[in-house]
Amino acid sequence: MTTVILLTVTGLVSGLAIGIVVKFYGTTPNPLEEKLLELVPGANCGGCGFAGCEGYAKAMAEGSAKPGACPLMNDAVVQEICALLGVESEARKPMVAIVCCSGDDDHAQRMAFYNGVNDCQNAMLVAGGGKGCVYGCLGLGSCARACPYGAIEIRPNHIAVVHPELCVGCGKCVLACPRRLIKLTPKSAPVHVFCSSPERGALKRKFCSAACIGCRKCVKEAGEDQVSMNGALAAINYDNPPDAGVAAACPTGALRTTAVMESTRG
């Protein structure tokens, strides 16, 4: 009997205490934010520009971020979030990163052996890394380490290659590359120019057999509105990209469909 009375009294007193605290200090959590937090992917990649998924959810709940900013969400989730927030959903273009260089060890000349920290940004501090083409990929993997999805592979012949099926287009690698070789491009574009050197064609040829030499054959093939020349470098118009067939026109292989270049071409 004592047990029952004691437990009852204890329960009543504790309940009262909790009741008072709730009454005076209780806060109501934002239910919208909690729901959003369940919907966001939770990878914390930072691709949206906020501090992790939680920050993004909070920003969306406050209305300061758009549902389409996350590169990871599929369209269904975006639709759901839009419905939750009561905003119109926008059409998104899935982006993918490409490394605009073909200068692997089979094609591009290395002028010196680099001895030091295995990182492109560190190598840049030592006579520019020792690659003949001062615009080429150093292949030491700063981008691969920056990629939260493991989508960038450093090939054995020292060039970074993005695997489009793993890439979500978060853009972290773009900032990590000291030579600014990585570009975000629409996933739908079939061909890319895998060269970034603005040098004259003859000078490029000296160091790299796979460079864009500015021969304009692709421009003739596809037309000015699809491929244009930016100095000695061909540039794809990504608003109106040419189809895959134009790659056959390129004599060096700089313009091609796949990121990996067959080593037979060199």
Add this chain to the structure above:
Amino acid sequence: MIKQLHFYGGIHPVEDKVAQSVPIVEPPILETYMVPLQQHIGAPAKAVVAKGDQVKRGQLLGEAQGFVSAPVHAPTSGVIREVTTCLGPSGAQVPALLLASDGEDAPADPMPAIDWHQASPGDLRQRISAAGIVGKGGAAFPTVVKLSPPPNKKIDTLILNGVECEPCLTADHRLMLERAADIVTGAQITARILGAKKIIIGIENNKPDAIEVMRQAGADYGIEVCSLRVRYPQGAEKQLIYAVTGRKVPSGGLPADIGCLVQNVGTAAAIADAVCLGKPLYERVTTVTGTPLVSPGNWRFRVGTTYSEAIKLAGGVKEDPIKIISGGPMMGMAVYSLDIPIIKSTSGILLLSKDELTQFAVRPCIRCGRCNDSCPMGMMPGILSVQIENQRYELAEKWHVMDCIECGCCAYTCPASRPLVQHLRRAKAEVQAARRAKAGK
């Protein structure tokens, strides 16, 4: 003689100054010169000549762009064959002019000589700026910027740096022996511009002949010569000031904060030339040395002489070098091409053979603490490098990475052969970028 103080740490590498008894030689005029328009820290100069223009020796080729910049002058007379780019020692392409010499070496009309005893500091500064003088110690900071300290900072002591603590290099040593009077004049001009009362020349005591010559040259003008203990990096600005004056440059500060200014002896000689003779800076004394060379020595090279020409003058090589270094072995930059031209800051060209090669390894730090003991800045390079490997740059900033002077003592002593200096340089770049981003916000 001034009582000298010892800075903490430092190392004593093999001196190897084989060319110190070889007098400076004037090389013959070459067929072409590749003159880079950026030979200094700051904005590159803007070309004022075009392809096909006829130029004379000392004529202005590029004018300074902005305050931290310096003009570039023609090393000889000839025709501008091309406006192009060339590879600099840092591995980047820099704008350059290819000058084809006509072999006559005809001088342009020199700037009028100035009587520096009478001229105002402003006029003198302007002349130094017009002559394109930059620090010849290695960093190539435009001298006129250094000579224009903020008005609230009074400089009372001018220190001439004749230490040349880098192993192998002997250019400053030879210059002091052969042009002592000009160095003294240059120092006095600098002191007049700054209003400095005291001039001290710091020289390491492994160069007794230079100490003697400079002491005699400076005796009449009240210039003191301080004989310094042989310890690398004795010639680093902060360590030199401490050794001769006992003052410490505050962390993150400049020598001007404690009323000092350090100038290389070569810069002083160039100032004397510019002011007294009206001659712009288009040549410099450079040591070409290294075991693979046939006959190492010191030459007064015109700016734009390529490394291959310099090595030819030194008799070529006996064996293939494994490393070519622009500058000294401790702080110089490794280069991979012989087409790089000598610029105003090239203090030496050093060739290393295979058995002298330092092989860096990415092996763990065993925390022996030698870097700690040898760091002249009292930092902890070992701990810093581990932090930097993990990309903890904000942490490295807290552990004073920005105080690093990149002297290389830590990597020299590291038994695990870790590339410590490279780590530290990377961290400094990252911290600077972060600071800039913060300031921009």
Add this chain to the structure above:
Amino acid sequence: MSENTIRLPDTSKLVISSSPHLHEDDSVRRIMFMVILALLPACIAGAWFFGPRALWVLLVCVASCVACEILCTRLMGREVHVSDGSAALTGLLLGMNLPVTTPTWICVIGSAIAIVLGKMIYGGLGYNPFNPALVGRVALLLAFPTVMTTWIAPMTRRLEWAGVNSVTQATPLGVSELTAGTLPFSYWDLFWGRTGGCIGETCVPALLLGGIFLIALNIIRWHVPVFYLATVAIITGVTHWLAPAQCAPPLYHLLSGGLMLGAFFMATDMVTTPLSRKGAVVFAVGCGVLTSVIRIWGSYPEGVSFSILIMNSLTPLIDRWTAGKPFGTPRRAPREVKP
């Protein structure tokens, strides 16, 4: 010299790297082998006093440490760097910290603990917070207390061959706990190592020889042994003066147990001790205080291994406290204003 005989360098084989381009002629491997070399006199002394089985114990420890390291690096998918000698050194130090009667399989277990749990799980050489050899020894001490505290009197093992049984004998420190006041060993015996104890810890002159060799080579800092021994001497001296019945005289403490081995070879282990000179002094004094406290008032007769391990755990803190102010920082820095 004519123009065509001048040979220009071939640039195709050039190496580029960060400055400096000179390097002191030293390496991790050389350091490790110098320490091993410095330990050899004490090993030989151990073999002389305790019989050839001492060599067997040392050999087993070294071999199993090296084997464990190779196995671990393979499993971790890393390059095998066993040739730097650090595993062999750990094995040697561990062996020197074991009684000569330790069964072979216990030696193997100790080595495995030292390398796997003391070193490799932290990431290998350079990342271990505790001295691996001491981790192995302390683990064995906790695991097999009877085996690890059974000592035989020196020189008796060799008599065994002549038909005389080996005699067990307490270590000097164990004895001094039991019958304080009267010293069971003469200082001379203690100095030469004619006492019971671990293989490598008894012969003081051999250890001193090795220690001075390392100090002369600038591999260890003289600060550590000097401050360590001085602290122990001062504390035990004061305690002995105040309570002679409780504490043996300072010289007795200095010459007995593993103090010499610890001060010269354990507390100076590079990886697990502070980087700076100041830090080393703090570390050594801390070790000295802890050793004296454990020896005088603790329940264990010996405290060297525990004190060094405890101070090992404080190393990062000591590093932080003693981090040098960079050149040019005013002695009394103004309070840092946080932005």
Add this chain to the structure above:
Amino acid sequence: MSYFQEFWKGIWKENPVLILMLGMCPTLAVSSSAKNALGMGLATTFVLVGSNMVISLVRNAVPGKVRIPCYIVIIAVFVTIVEMLMAAYAPAELNRTLGIFIPLIVVNCIVLGRAEAFASKNGVIRSGLDGLGMGFGFTLALMALGAVREFLAEGTLFELQVVPGWEPFMLMKLAPGAFIVLGFFLAGMNLLKIRQARREGKKYTPPEVDCSRCNICNR
């Protein structure tokens, strides 16, 4: 999810000790022998099943703000019952070694964690099965730890001599032994997970905990 799966997940896929890393305090403390581990595991299982079912019954009646005090009271009731039962029927020696760890089940993460994460959202039968599965998972993991430790320390299993003449390996009986064996168990689990992921053709990266990549000590 079928009832059987609800039960089975606690034993393997969501094992409280080896996967969820819950209830570390009793895990490390009482796994010194297989017998202790069995006793502790069964006591916890009893509490888990009972509290899970009761909480599931009252889950709709309890307001969200006071759910934790309510759960604690319910759990405390079952712990008190099991404590008294054990005092009455369990061997005195087992009771003595388990000691304070039986009352401490009140604050065991597994019990409160299942109440919060599962019982408060699911029906009575499912909650009961969840509690049973979790309890058995806990018991099995503890017994495995206890058996390994006991065997290494004494050469025995459930106090039966398995290897005669075993030199006592005291380290395993002590606290460090618990940490070391648990560490190896977790490493083994990670290895299994990696293998499984590889077999399914997925990329599995274990959490990056490696001292060579961390310098928290030098903060």
